[in-house]
Amino acid sequence: MNDIVRDKAAIVGIGRSEFGRFLPESQLKLGSIAMKNALADSGLERGDIDGLSLHMGWPLGLDYDQIAEAYGLDVRYINQMWTHGRFIAYTLQHAALAVISGMADTVACVTAISFTRERDILGGPGDMEGMREGGGTHGESPPYGLTAPAAGAALAYQRYMSLYGATSEDLAAVPIAFRKHAQLNPHAYTYGKGELTLEDHQSQRMVVDPLRLFDCSLISDGAVVILVTSAERARDLKQSPVYISGMQGLRSGREEFIFSPRSMGMNQQSNGRSGADERDLAVYRMAGIEREDINGLYTYDAFSPLPLFVLERFGFCAPGEAAKWVQDGRIELGGELPMNTSGGLLSESHIGGWNSVYEIASQLRGECGERQIEGAEHLQWGTAWGDSLVFRN
Amino acid sequence: MDISQKPLPRITPDTEPFWAGCKRHELLLAECNACSKVHLPPGPVCPFCFSDDLGWRKASGRGQVSAWTVVHKEWFAAFRDDLPYNAAQIELEEGPRLTANLVGVDNEKISVGMEVEVTFDDVSEDVTLPRFQPL
The missing domain is CATH 3.40.47.10 (Thiolase/Chalcone synthase)
Known part of the structure; x- marks a missing residue:
């Protein structure tokens, strides 16, 4: 079982936007900056991304369909989880499992959030989950x-x-x-x-x-994109996997x-x-x-x-x-x-x-x-x- | 969401008898007729033996503070005038825990292990909230 996963997927590109408070950019804009930086870091092209994995969706961040549409992607694998810190590991794990299983070749984990714009969701009028x-x-x-x-x-x-x-x-x-x-x-x-x-x-x-x-x-704003691909493919890329x-x-x-x-x-x-x-x-x-x-x-x-x-x-x-x-x-x-x-x-x-x-x-x-x-x-x-x-x- | 009004519990088919009990000023625990264990929050099945055969038992209403906090920040406008206010988890004598406010106690004097008993607050025509006061 261990052999299925261990060292079979790798992070090959990392990108981020400015981090700050009350940043004027939209979440989509912040995400695009992080995406460009991650692609440049990895040496991959935008067209190489055929999967998205994320958990910080609307209203705090971006949903997969907005990302794919706005950035001109054409993806065949999506994993979108619940908007919570408890799904960070899952988001990466599913990206890894997708490339290991062949459901995708390169998955972008995209997080672009504006806590300062959406702060009502933290215990305020926008926090419907708290009302469960x-x-x-x-x-x-x-x-x-x-x-x-x-x-x-x-x-x-x-x-x-x-x-x-x-x-x-x-x-x-x-x-x-x-x-x-x-x-x-x-x-x-x-x-x-x-x-x-x-x-x-x-x-x-x-x-x-x-x-x-x-x-x-x-309480901050900013974006990070992490690119995950198979270990095999990772060895031919720009960065050490x-x-x-x-x-x-x-x-x-x-x-x-x-x-x-x-x-x-x-x-x-x-x-x-x-x-x-x-x-x-x-x-x-x-x-x-x-x-x-x-x-x-x-x-x-x-x-x-x-x-x-x-x-x-x-x-x-x-x-x-x-x-x-x-x-x-x-x-x-x-x-x-x-x-x-x-x-x-x-x-x-x-x-x-x-x-x-x-x-x-x-x-x-x-x-x-x-x-x-x-x-x-x-x-x-x-x-x-x-x-x-x-x-x- | 109207933040000028304090939120009321969302009552579901599984919890309706609990809230009806509060309205009568009775604290009820969901009880399994198969394994005799009690549980909260009330669910559709026994979480211990998964039986559907559930009933209700009146709790003694006594318990201990197992965790507490005092809120100093305004997150929700309806609670502004209450700041700073407490909230606590109460471990009932029968075992299950409830979250509620403590009344009739100085916030500085709250401690884990404090003995408390239930009191009922008719907050609207339809809803009564259990709160707890020192024994």
């Missing part, structure tokens, strides 16, 4: 005033603090680390704005207790709550946490590596507790230990496990997480200059809810 009966997709409960995704992460970290003695000060290590990384990344929105101190973090206003302003991601070595899906069920570790007593979860299990670790088996071989970890850091929970999900530390584990620079460049080295959603920009996919490919191509992870061979995308990809160069 029985609770929104991040634990929203609108009749009680929980209309925004942040509430789910706040509830979970509040419980986590109570169970394990973690604090808001502990949590600050996450945004402090990612802001530090962003100071080495001229493309980051917070580049040049300086590092954060614990005092900066603690003095910011509370948004949704215990999350302060710097615990919540940037970034191989997709392993993949696994997200977990769901009564023991899971999207913004919490498994079985931590949130929603209908039981109260009985245990460490990472075989299903959490399947991605390493598929890639033929051990967790210890991972040189950097990238995750969907919409809220600063999520990077803690991902560390526990994949067993980098035991349940309840992550808040202490991330102290003293451990997740910073030069530390034991650098995370989100471009600054992530918290400090680079919230391009639906695709800014971090761009960074993974850049790191594995050795193009990150001052923030290069020395000797990076295996990098992992993984989220608190369990989906993952392992990439290698």
